[in-house]
Amino acid sequence: MSATQPPSTPGRPTSGSATPKLRPVSDTDVRIEYHTIHGYRRAYRIAGHGPALLLIHGIGDNSSTWKEIIPMLAQRYTVIAPDLLGHGRSDKPRADYSVPAFANGMRDLLVVLGITKVTVVGHSLGGGVAMQFCYQFPRFVERLVLVAAGGVTREVNPALRLVTLPGVSDALTLLRIPGVMPTLNGIARTLVSLPHVPGVPTGISPRRALNDHEDLLRVLGDLTDPHASAAFVRTLRAVVDWRGQAVTMLDRCYLTERLPILFVWGEFDTVIPYDHALIGHAAIPHSELATFDGAGHFPFHDDPERFVQVVTGFLERTTPVVFDPQNWRYLMSTGGARAEEFVGDEQTVGAVLEAMENERSAT
Structure with a gap:
């Protein structure tokens, strides 16, 4: 664990340096722009200046889901919130809508925008896309924030x-x-x-x-x-x-050894249960976990100001990872995650092992 990243208590937000109350900037600073990539029009919201944040929405949703938090984040960061292909104002062709394909789309948009380093924030399906993006394109990623993310275990609404x-x-x-x-x-x-x-x-x-x-x-x-x-x-x-989520990120979570990771979850999520936050946090011991008491699947809607404070606090106290190909090679060569490295109670660690045994990522 990085010395700049304090340990967290499962189920409760980590403490860190106090973040001042943020005042939203004008909505006119948020622009909806378009790029045609591989023949398909991609829509995205963009605002602000500074280090880049990539916000990835969930299935059936679109970038407007982030509309309350983009102006606040844009005071310190360049915020890019795409409409995934097939969603929102982006084109909806008969195409590949797999998680790896969405990750490719995020890479392509960043290349077109000339952005080479990002903190990735993914919600629900977007969390699965964010994890896949980190796996496929680790050179782009500085930090990872998973918000009620899919791809932990099989259970789903x-x-x-x-x-x-x-x-x-x-x-x-x-x-x-x-x-x-x-x-x-x-x-x-x-x-x-x-x-x-x-x-x-x-x-x-x-x-x-x-x-x-x-x-x-x-x-x-x-x-x-x-x-x-x-x-x-x-x-x-x-x-x-029909059995539930078909893929898991847990078999490759060992590759995040040096990557700062924050889980954000609503206590009463009716789409992806809160237990998934505990399981993901247990499988990645250096991660942090922020729980939104009383919130559901959209904690950034239940309390947008607190969500922004949690995310900006995490960004301020962690050091962006710099991709090291030798370390990446070493991690893959050693064979993956080991049970003795997991944290949490016996039931939670057992759930991690069960998920890794029963569900695997095929990409």
């Missing part, structure tokens, strides 16, 4: 597993029928107002059980576009099947 089944994905076409989305919004508001949601264990409030409903309905609303819907299904099937 059952609805996502269901959509991967043959024929079920066709039901997404129902979203295009007038009145369907307003009806779904109304049902969600009604359930949240109930004292108890049927099928949810007693003691869990409706708001907690439906913590992420507003953001998930927002994402569903974007899938009324048939091209966006098709890209969503292709992307989902690349990473999830």
Whole structure:
């Protein structure tokens, strides 16, 4: 562990130098720009000056998900927030929507922009893309921030597993029928107002059980576009099947030995369970973990100011890694992660070993 990076306590945010309260700059400083790369138009938001931050959104989402935090981060950093291919304002061709392909797209955009070093911040699927980017293009990466990231273990929201089944994905076409989305919004508001949601264990409030409903309905609303819907299904099937998430980053986490890493997770994430934060943190002993109490899958929406303070604090107290090809070769030659290096209680370490045994990255 770097001497500049304090140890963390699983499940709680690490302490560090105090970060002053940030005042958002004008929204006009955030620009939406486009580049055509390999024949496809790529959209991205960009703002600020200074060291580069690459913000990667989740499946079905787009760069607007970061709109509250970009102006605050842009006071100190150059912030690049792309719309992944098939998402947002980027083109939506019949193309490769695998995690490695998305990582390639991030590399290509950075090359076009002339940026050679970045801290990568990935949310949900974007966390999996961020980890893959670090593996494929380590020379670009200075630090890594994983926000409710996919690609830790198999477990994921059952609805996502269901959509991967043959024929079920066709039901997404129902979203295009007038009145369907307003009806779904109304049902969600009604359930949240109930004292108890049927099928949810007693003691869990409706708001907690439906913590992420507003953001998930927002994402569903974007899938009324048939091209966006098709890209969503292709992307989902690349990473999830009926059993859950199909790949894990844990078999290669040993390669992050010198890379500063921060996990950020909501306590009540209904998409990717909070346990994944503990497992990832256990598998990467030098990592830090910031828990957002009461938050769901979008902690940067629940408390954007605190999210920015956590991220900027991490950036300030850690030293950017400089890629060392000899060290990379040594790490790969030694055979990977060893169980005795994991941290956490017996149950958490057991979960790491089980994930590494049952799920493997094929790329």
